[in-house]
Amino acid sequence: MRIARHFHRPAWLCVSSALLALPGLALANADVEKNIANSKNWATQAGDMYNQRYSKLDQIKTSNVGKMQVAWTFSTGVLRGHEGSPLVIDGRMYLHSPFPNKVFAIDLDTQKILWKYEPKQDPAVIPQMCCDTVNRGLAYAEGKVILQQADSMLVALDAQSGKVIWSTKNGDPKLGAVNTNAPHVFKDKVITGISGGEWGVRGFIAAYNLSDGKLAWKGYSVGPDAEMLIDPAKTMTWTDGKLAAVGADSSLKTWKGDQWKIGGGTTWGWYSYDKALNLMYYGTGNPSTWNPAQRPGDNKWSMTIFARDVDTGMAKWVYQMTPYDEWDFDGINEMILADIDVKGKPTKALVHFDRNGFGYTMDRTNGTLLVAEKFDPAVNWATHVDMKTGRPQTVARYSTAKNGPDVNSKGICPAALGSKDQQPASFDPNTKLFYVPTNHVCMDYEPFKVEYTAGQPYVGATLSMFPAPGSHGGMGNYITWNAGTGKIVQSKAEKFSVWSGSLSTAGGLSCYGTLEGYLKCVDAKDINKELFKFKTPSGIIGNVFTYEHKGKQYIGVFSGIGGWAGIGMAAGLEKDTDGLGAVGGYRELNQYTELGGSLTVFALPN
Amino acid sequence: MIRKILLGLLLSVAGSSFGQAELYKVVDGYKVDENTMKGFRTWRAAACDRCHGANQEGLVGPSLVNSMKTLTKEEFVITVRDGRLQKGMQSFGTSPQVMENMDHLYAYLKGRSDGAIKRARVEPIQ
Numbered sequence: 229m230r231i232a233r234h235f236h237r238p239a240w241l242c243v244s245s246a247l248l249a250l251p252g253l254a255l256a257n258a259d260v261e262k263n264i265a266n267s268k269n270w271a272t273q274a275g276d277m278y279n280q281r282y283s284k285l286d287q288i289k290t291s292n293v294g295k296m297q298v299a300w301t302f303s304t305g306v307l308r309g310h311e312g313s314p315l316v317i318d319g320r321m322y323l324h325s326p327f328p329n330k331v332f333a334i335d336l337d338t339q340k341i342l343w344k345y346e347p348k349q350d351p352a353v354i355p356q357m358c359c360d361t362v363n364r365g366l367a368y369a370e371g372k373v374i375l376q377q378a379d380s381m382l383v384a385l386d387a388q389s390g391k392v393i394w395s396t397k398n399g400d401p402k403l404g405a406v407n408t409n410a411p412h413v414f415k416d417k418v419i420t421g422i423s424g425g426e427w428g429v430r431g432f433i434a435a436y437n438l439s440d441g442k443l444a445w446k447g448y449s450v451g452p453d454a455e456m457l458i459d460p461a462k463t464m465t466w467t468d469g470k471l472a473a474v475g476a477d478s479s480l481k482t483w484k485g486d487q488w489k490i491g492g493g494t495t496w497g498w499y500s501y502d503k504a505l506n507l508m509y510y511g512t513g514n515p516s517t518w519n520p521a522q523r524p525g526d527n528k529w530s531m532t533i534f535a536r537d538v539d540t541g542m543a544k545w546v547y548q549m550t551p552y553d554e555w556d557f558d559g560i561n562e563m564i565l566a567d568i569d570v571k572g573k574p575t576k577a578l579v580h581f582d583r584n585g586f587g588y589t590m591d592r593t594n595g596t597l598l599v600a601e602k603f604d605p606a607v608n609w610a611t612h613v614d615m616k617t618g619r620p621q622t623v624a625r626y627s628t629a630k631n632g633p634d635v636n637s638k639g640i641c642p643a644a645l646g647s648k649d650q651q652p653a654s655f656d657p658n659t660k661l662f663y664v665p666t667n668h669v670c671m672d673y674e675p676f677k678v679e680y681t682a683g684q685p686y687v688g689a690t691l692s693m694f695p696a697p698g699s700h701g702g703m704g705n706y707i708t709w710n711a712g713t714g715k716i717v718q719s720k721a722e723k724f725s726v727w728s729g730s731l732s733t734a735g736g737l738s739c740y741g742t743l744e745g746y747l748k749c750v751d752a753k754d755i756n757k758e759l760f761k762f763k764t765p766s767g768i769i770g771n772v773f774t775y776e777h778k779g780k781q782y783i784g785v786f787s788g789i790g791g792w793a794g795i796g797m798a799a800g801l802e803k804d805t806d807g808l809g810a811v812g813g814y815r816e817l818n819q820y821t822e823l824g825g826s827l828t829v830f831a832l833p834n
Numbered sequence: 835m836i837r838k839i840l841l842g843l844l845l846s847v848a849g850s851s852f853g854q855a856e857l858y859k860v861v862d863g864y865k866v867d868e869n870t871m872k873g874f875r876t877w878r879a880a881a882c883d884r885c886h887g888a889n890q891e892g893l894v895g896p897s898l899v900n901s902m903k904t905l906t907k908e909e910f911v912i913t914v915r916d917g918r919l920q921k922g923m924q925s926f927g928t929s930p931q932v933m934e935n936m937d938h939l940y941a942y943l944k945g946r947s948d949g950a951i952k953r954a955r956v957e958p959i960q
Contacts, residue, residue, distance in 0.1 A: 355885075355917060355924030360894060426881070636955075674955075678879050684929045685881035690955075692888050 256503040257415050259370045263317050268776035270316040273365045273410045274652060275773065278565040279500040281654035282732045283774045287781035289735030292832055293749045293760045299782060299831040300339055304330065307823040309769050309790015312365030312410055314827065316775035322368060325825060326790065327354055327361035327378045333390060336777045343390030349379040353401045356427065360790040362408050369413040369438055376411045376420050384441060394441035398422065398434060402683050405429045414501040414508055414538050417444055421495030425513045425558065428490030428686040433510060435541060445541030449493030449512040449529055450479045456529065457541040464545045466597040469616040474546065482526040490680050491523065492516035493530035497560035498652055505593060507535045507544055509563035509578055514556050519675035519688035520629035526551035531559040533580060535595060545595030550584050551619060554628040555609060555673060556644035557584035562652045568660055570598050570712045579711040581653055581664055583646025584620070586613055589711045601714030603707065604647040604666055606696040609640055628673050636674040643671035643693040645792050649727065652771060656732035659752050661717055662709040663738045665726035668696045669703050706740060708755055718755050724817060727793045728785065729771025741768025741785050743794060744820035747828065764828045767794055767821040780831050788825030789817070857941040863952030865959040866945070873942030874956050876935040880926060889954045890946050894922060902947030910940055
């Protein structure tokens with residue numbers, strides 16, 4: 229019965245009223261656009277709304293990056309995993325921390341804390357958070373700093389004072405609906421998602437008014453058409469070599485009984501926005517539970533790329549990458565928008581590196597599938613994606629559904645944490661290449677039957693993870709990718725998963741962090757040329773960013789080990805006695821790093 | 835085979851060193867009695883491995899191989915039932931499966947901590 233509370237939202241009312249407000253000129257959000265246009269800022273989590281993570285700053289470049297030094301550092305005072313990055317707007321930096329989700333405003337002239345905000349949150353949400361108590365950062369627009377707290381409260385703070393302007397409840401943490409994602413401001417809306425796929429949370433994306441925090445629309449990932457904001461006749465998907473309307477009950481038909489009500493499809497990644505098309509893009513997560521036997525069917529629209537109209541929330545197109553997930557290949561990774569040549573043709577592309585190990589290139593205007601190729605040669609669960617049907621061609625021996633509950637399916641690549649997880653890739657418009665932090669990890673996966681209890685974990689599989697066999701022995705690669713052809717251009721082996729978002733700059737650099745704690749900058753034209761390497765205080769799972777202040781360019785990154793890859797660090801690791809998984813591989817991390825969150829900022833010497 | 839069963843019985847005696855009824859039976863290091871199997875299934879269903887590691891070796895949560903050496907049964911029950919929220923341990927008080935199988939879960943984890951159950955994935959004694 230408690231689940232029923234999700235449904236009384238009058239979704240259609242919100243939509244119809246929004247439709248009446250005819251959009252005039254396509255405005256992304258004048259203030260955010262202005263802040264992004266000033267390349268001295270790092271105005272959004274990805275630096276722009278296309279998720280490109282590219283900066284036009286070029287003071288630090290291939291020829292001098294080797295001389296870079298630490299300019300200043302800052303401790304957040306929090307131990308857990310530090311994902312995301314600070315924002316920089318007009319001489320101020322806004323930093324966030326993992327739970328308890330502190331926010332700091334710092335004056336870049338003095339590095340003095342101008343204000344600090346620390347919400348009071350029920351500690352019961354700490355254990356509700358799968359994979360560490362991370363938070364992926366803030367948004368900034370029109371003098372408001374937007375924080376998405378762990379306990380699902382979405383809060384707008386006055387950027388001048390740190391005082392709360394409005395706050396709104398986005399989910400029910402008692403049911404495991406908590407938040408780790410960064411909020412995003414597109415037009416006059418604050419967009420946020422939800423976590424809790426391992427708690428049977430039914431995923432959604434929600435838009436709140438930037439002005440007052442009121443809900444504008446909410447689109448679920450699974451369930452009835454109206455609640456998903458899917459128009460059976462107009463929402464398109466790639467089917468049988470062409471685009472076709474999804475038809476009525478496109479989700480309900482692919483679930484057994486009421487399983488969709490606890491069906492997952494959460495939305496904790498990074499979102500992007502194309503103002504010319506007025507579409508926002510994001511991915512939905514794994515269906516719940518991890519035991520596929522309990523949810524026969526394609527489980528639409530979990531594991532799906534969504535394109536939605538920002539004004540109304542209506543889905544323009546959808547594409548399901550992993551129908552009937554059997555591996556937890558949670559599809560939430562970022563959608564990068566770039567105008568590139570695809571198979572020789574200039575294309576408004578959407579590029580996505582999925583947990584399932586395939587790099588997808590779509591026509592973002594309409595959802596046409598253009599490219600789907602493996603971005604890690606180790607991927608073995610599917611031979612390829614059939615370009616006509618858009619469906620992965622799975623391999624029977626790695627099918628945890630075919631092998632069934634209580635059978636351990638061995639040697640599946642990639643592991644559940646994917647060939648890439650949330651750590652965002654970057655796009656360099658000069659080289660036209662994507663710079664992708666990846667995992668090179670495989671797994672054994674044993675599903676089992678599990679009962680749903682509200683507010684209790686709802687996982688249903690045990691798995692162990694290990695470095696990809698028969699390879700370089702490491703658990704990560706940093707790669708460059710040609711999204712027009714679907715080919716790896718270069719691959720740089722890393723000892724551990726690269727769990728840090730990369731940065732591309734006009735200085736010809738590509739920078740990323742490693743789990744050992746190194747910030748590395750490589751030559752964008754030859755990523756095997758490591759031009760800079762510095763050991764920060766802790767392992768890096770944050771995203772590299774850059775800004776300019778008083779004529780000087782800075783490159784910064786959070787360090788603070790944690791997150792899924794780093795959780796093995798957190799406590800008393802025992803000597804492995806028998807077939808140990810990820811911990812076996814990641815265990816060595818404790819020879820390099822300990823917990824502890826801090827920001828390290830670099831610059832060239834004076 | 836008889837020697838293996840004897841070894842198993844010896845280990846199960848070790849598991850009941852407080853003179854109570856024996857906590858668990860183990861044969862060959864991984865075949866266990868029905869109740870201990872229930873403990874294992876509870877461990878798995880409650881997704882304890884997400885924090886404590888697939889082999890109880892510890893991840894974001896502490897190693898239970900270690901903790902169970904010092905934690906009393908009473909402390910164990912309180913911790914599982916009420917959680918240690920600040921430390922990230924949730925309350926399983928509303929989970930029927932965990933609450934109904936508390937003793938079996940304890941037995942299974944104690945067996946792992948004692949070293950008598952030599953691998954996390956156990957099977958029933960046939």
